[in-house]
Structure formats: structure tokens, C-alpha cells
Amino acid sequence: MLDQGPIPRQRASDYLSVIRPSFLVLGSALLAALNACGMLAVKEQQAKLDANCRIGGQVDAERRDAAPLTVVLARQTGDSWQVADHFVLERPGLWGFAASAGTYGVVAFQDLNRDLKLQRDEPYLGVDENRLITCKPGERRMDFALRIPADGRSRFNETLDISALQARSFDEQLDVSLTQVTAVGEISYLSDPRFDQAIAEDGLWRPFDFLFKGHPGLYFLGAYDSTKVPVLFVHGINGSPQNFKTLIERLDRRRFQPWVYYYPSGAALPRVADHLTQTMRQLQLQYGFKSFAVVAHSMGGLVSRGFLQRYREGGGAAATPLFVSIATPWDGHKGAEWGAKAPIGSARVFTDMAPNSEYLKSLYGRDPGVPHYLLFTSNDGTVTKESQLRDAAQKGAVSVEGFHETHMGVLEATAVSARVNELLARLPAP
DSSP: OOOSSOOOGGGHHHHHHHSOOOOOOHHHHHHHOOOOOOOSOHHHHHHHHHHSEEEEEEEEESSOOSOOEEEEEEEEETTEEEEEEEEEESSSEEEEEEEOSEEEEEEEEEOTTOSSSOOTTSOEEOOOTTSOEEEOTTOEEEEEEEEEOTTOOOOTTSSSOOTTOOOOOHHHHHHHHHHHHOEEEEEOOTTOGGGSHHHHHHHHHOHHHHHHHHOOEEEESSOOOTTSEEEEEEOOTTOOGGGGHHHHHTSOTTTEEEEEEEOOTTSOHHHHHHHHHHHHHHHHHHHOOSBOEEEEETHHHHHHHHHHHHHHHTTOOSBOOOEEEESOOTTOOTHHHHHHTOOTTOOTHHHHHSTTOHHHHHHTTSOOOOOEEEEEESSOSSSOHHHHTOHHHHHTOSEEEEEOOOTTGGGTOHHHHHHHHHHHHTSOOO
């Protein structure tokens, strides 16, 4: 049964003491389950991307060592080869490049000592002269399968010298790749296959697979309309824009236009907040909207507050008169401590979600100056009420309101959508 309306702010702590907390072991549940903005206009940026070709595929290794894999894109110039770019993965999976038109070859190596450089004794796959890639502007060649032989070795006197590759960490690679594939105001729809749950789950455990299948970024669910206020929806861990289907269906589309942010939820939260900031600045440069509201669910609230801090501090021109968080773990999750200690391949998000993490502390180290309405759930089953009702979060909120709903069920609740619409109805026209 739904709580009878919002809980007065002064009673939130009393409410907490009455209901027994419920904890989720995040690890087991999850197992089931980019700072400056480029000041080029978005159209100019998109034109540059469109002039590139896309080259990619999958890479694997015969040796089953838990070691990073590096794919190197080599550009043919006359009779010699030059390194054009390289791609680092923590495990076998998808790789990809955005490159200018030309003829390319690819090499790959298995980084056994994890120094992000090629050593003489590390498994290596050289350029196959019989399988060169001639790529035209705008062309997509994403079907190349590479397998690094266990006994393959590089020759340092060969025409392509990759021994001096600049080391690139997994996180740095994610930044580069996010820039290359980000959707900036692309028009889509909630039933788009890229938003399906299976792809969303790649975002947690296989972020590069997610980049190429899901295409992160900010999507419009209709043509931009300067007479309507944008409402930005930000999903949580292992989530997708489809989670907001009910809230968006009940949105007053005469006054508001829904935008959805899609991101790899296993990435480090500061990087996700940076990425959303850059994307929103690009959109603001292109469309010049005066204001926008934010509605976030679960971990999306953590992403959103980090974004709002960065957007304001970077001189974001649009006002944000409303921020609604729903079932957000403001004090993190104990189960994330397990994930942060996991071996190679663990999602970076676990470090940031662990209680008392540097990212969580940073969220209330400075005020983004945005009216925050905190909606929490009393029957969550995933996030404890203690975490949702972190003292700093309550003190920084205009209102603290509780609903007797589960973690995902809250997004379907009639009273929740009614409350969100009531808050949105107070906003001035653009």
C-alpha cells in the first residue's frame, strides 16, 4: 500500500526508526543483473565524425591469461606503416576506431605483465597483408575478428614499430571511446533495441560492448521544441531509459519534452558525470534552451548531482529549477565494497558506490544550487533507507518524501508520477 502522501521532512528520521531496514548484497544482485567542452558547434563536430570511417570487431587470445589486450590500428603510407591509434581492453571483447579514410591493417598483443606496452615475449598478432582494410568516409567496417596466437611474437625491426606506444589505461580508453560514439540529441524512442535490458547489462560488466551496441549519450524522444521545457531522465545501475516508460507516458507533453541519458553503468561515476556535463553543454550550445529539469532513479541520482555540480561550476547557461531523485543510495551501498575488491574486470562503479567513497563525499562538498526533492522508498528491497536518507541529503533537500514501494516498482506508482508532475507543473514556461 502506498504511503499516504509525502512524509513531512521533519518526520523522515522518525519514519526510518520505525521500519526495519532491508539490505541487498549488491554483488549477488548485480551478478544477476569523459573536462572542458569542445567549443565547436555540434553540427561541426558531427560533420567531422561523419567524415570518419569506423573500423572494429572482436579480439580474443589463445592464452587464457587474465591480461589486457591491445589492438593497434596501422595506416599504410606508401611502402611503410604508421601507428594511427590503439585500443585497450581488459579482456577479450569488442574494439573499434574512428579514423580518416585510408588503407589500414591491424595488429594486436596480449599484455601479460600488464604494463600497457608490448614486450618481446608477449603473444602478438601481426599485420595480415592479405586482409587490409580500405575504409571510405562514413563507412562502417565492424566485423573483423582477431585472435592472438599463443606463440606469436613481434619483430622489432619490422616496418611497423609499436614498441613506443604511449600507455593508455582502461579508463583513458573509455574516455576516448565515449567521445567517438556519443549520441548528442539523436531522436529515438523507448522501444529502440539499443535500450533493451541485455545491452544495458553490458554497460555494467562489458562497457565496450555497450559502447558499440548501445551507443551512450543523450537522446530526444521527439523533435526539439523550444516552447517546451526539457526533462532529463537519468537511469540507475544496470538500467536503461526504458525504466522511465510509465513516468514519460504520464508526462504533460504539451509543456515538457523528455530527454533520456544512456551510459555504461559500470564506468567510474566521475567520468559519467563529466560525460553528461559535456553532452549537455554541447546541446545547450546548439539549441540555446533556457532551463531543464532532472528526474533520476537510484544511482542516476548520484550521477545527476555530480553532473549538476560540474555544469554549474563550468558556467552552464541553462537554469535547473528542479531535481527529483527517486530511491537514490546517497550513502552508497555496502555490497559495493565487495565489487571494489574484485579482481581484473571489476566494474569501476563499485569503488564510487562504496560507503564513504571519495565520489560520495564530493557530492555534498559543494552545493550545485538546484532545488532537490528527495523521494525515498520504504519497501525498497535493494537500497536501504539509511542510505537513501543520508543526513547531508536530507539537509540539502527542499522536501523528503516517502513511498511504500519497491526499488523498481516506485517508477510505476501512480502517486509517484503524480508527485513528479505536480512539481513540474510549478515550473515557468521556457
